Amino acid sequence: MPTLTVAGAGMGGLVAAARARELGVRPLVVEKGDRPGGSMLLSSCVIWRYRSFDEFRRQCPGGEPALQRLLHERLDGALDWLEGLGAPALERETGNRLTAGRRFDPRALTQALVRAAGPLRLGTPLGPGAVPPLVLATGGFPVALARRRGLLVRSNPWSDGDGLRFARRRGAAVAGALDEFYGRALPAPPARVAELDYVRLAQLYGRFALVLDEAGDEFGPDPVSWSEIDLVQAIADRPGGRAWYVVDEDTLGVGVRGRTVGAMVDAARAAGGTVLLAHELPFELPGAYRYAVHVQAGVTHTLGGLQVDKRARVLRADGTPIAGLYAAGVDAGGFAAGGYASGLAQALVLGLAAAETAAEELSSP
Numbered sequence: 459m460p461t462l463t464v465a466g467a468g469m470g471g472l473v474a475a476a477r478a479r480e481l482g483v484r485p486l487v488v489e490k491g492d493r494p495g496g497s498m499l500l501s502s503c504v505i506w507r508y509r510s511f512d513e514f515r516r517q518c519p520g521g522e523p524a525l526q527r528l529l530h531e532r533l534d535g536a537l538d539w540l541e542g543l544g545a546p547a548l549e550r551e552t553g554n555r556l557t558a559g560r561r562f563d564p565r566a567l568t569q570a571l572v573r574a575a576g577p578l579r580l581g582t583p584l585g586p587g588a589v590p591p592l593v594l595a596t597g598g599f600p601v602a603l604a605r606r607r608g609l610l611v612r613s614n615p616w617s618d619g620d621g622l623r624f625a626r627r628r629g630a631a632v633a634g635a636l637d638e639f640y641g642r643a644l645p646a647p648p649a650r651v652a653e654l655d656y657v658r659l660a661q662l663y664g665r666f667a668l669v670l671d672e673a674g675d676e677f678g679p680d681p682v683s684w685s686e687i688d689l690v691q692a693i694a695d696r697p698g699g700r701a702w703y704v705v706d707e708d709t710l711g712v713g714v715r716g717r718t719v720g721a722m723v724d725a726a727r728a729a730g731g732t733v734l735l736a737h738e739l740p741f742e743l744p745g746a747y748r749y750a751v752h753v754q755a756g757v758t759h760t761l762g763g764l765q766v767d768k769r770a771r772v773l774r775a776d777g778t779p780i781a782g783l784y785a786a787g788v789d790a791g792g793f794a795a796g797g798y799a800s801g802l803a804q805a806l807v808l809g810l811a812a813a814e815t816a817a818e819e820l821s822s823p
């Protein structure tokens with residue numbers, strides 16, 4: 459049986475390799491970076507779904523219903539499988555009434571997955587001459603998107619669109635809008651935001667703030683969604699991809715995901731970010747405010763990507779699969795278009811599907 463090459467050692471790739479081994483297929487994971495774990499390693503590691511499928515459709519109306527159904531129906535069993543690798547969940551609730559899922563320790567989970575995935579070559583990018591059977595799990599193109607649009611990177615530093623380019627050259631179609639991304643507002647430069655601080659320094663209170671662009675004009679969706687992904691994309695569209703979050707005294711005490719707004723403002727200041735007293739802003743404000751925090755949009759992962767079917771096969775525009783080519787994780791598009799869903803859940807479920815399809819196709823005469 460030929461070796462199944464898996465490009466990328468993030469959640470999608472490691473899951474595909476681990477599941478392939480269980481099914482008797484020999485995988486080899488090649489990883490461009492100098493460590494396994496991809497963006498999972500930097501993440502809060504909450505792997506989740508919407509409680510109801512209808513809610514998923516409401517939140518991500520542009521997504522492909524069949525793919526969303528796959529994610530919704532397979533995630534709970536997939537989480538049990540993941541825990542069975544020896545990385546028990548730390549929490550079994552997300553703390554969000556809209557969602558259900560489990561939180562893991564990202565390091566312990568990465569280690570368990572690396573053990574299960576088998577051979578792994580670090581510092582080895584997928585080459586243009588790689589041959590199928592092949593699972594693309596290179597993490598989409600957040601680095602390329604951030605570079606092109608002048609935004610901050612909030613992902614692993616190696617996901618530059620290699621999987622997308624590889625498959626496009628072989629006739630793959632794309633799903634979803636290639637400009638759409640999930641990201642967070644981070645303290646703008648000169649703040650120093652190290653990758654291990656991507657979670658801690660996220661400014662998650664845009665929906666409680668007066669949001670102004672560099673000219674002092676108020677902008678943004680009304681209302682801002684719970685995930686603020688819509689606001690972050692609106693910030694990305696403004697000059698410099700930057701904005702001011704202006705907050706009043708009362709807002710500083712508001713709690714968001716276990717922290718207060720005041721603590722997030724303090725963290726931005728401590729990181730060297732620009733935090734002004736509101737009256738120091740060069741424009742008039744419509745009321746009494748305390749602080750203005752300068753933020754910039756950071757790209758975590760892209761939402762558009764390769765078109766796949768429920769079996770993780772990469773498709774051409776006419777809907778036919780490209781033989782032996784599979785995609786896992788956020789290399790695939792069409793799951794969360796128009797909204798926000800768990801990238802880790804997508805990577806987990808598609809990684810399993812890719813391995814299962816490859817095993818089936820490799821064993822059939």
Ligand SMILES: Cc1cc2nc3c(=O)[nH]c(=O)nc-3n(C[C@H](O)[C@H](O)[C@H](O)COP(=O)(O)OP(=O)(O)OC[C@H]3O[C@@H](n4cnc5c(N)ncnc54)[C@H](O)[C@@H]3O)c2cc1C
Nearest residue numbers: 466468470490496497501504584597616620787788801802
């Ligand atoms: C700060 C932060 C917090 C987050 N919190 C959450 C959360 O709580 N819940 C959630 O669901 N999601 C969260 N995410 C998003 C989630 O981490 C990603 O959506 C998910 O990890 C994507 O998995 P992936 O396997 O598709 O890609 P990645 O994790 O990006 O892995 C892709 C891998 O491919 C490698 N690679 C790139 N190019 C090549 C190449 N040419 N050849 C070989 N290898 C290559 C990369 O180095 C990387 O290791 C968070 C992300 C960040 C950064």
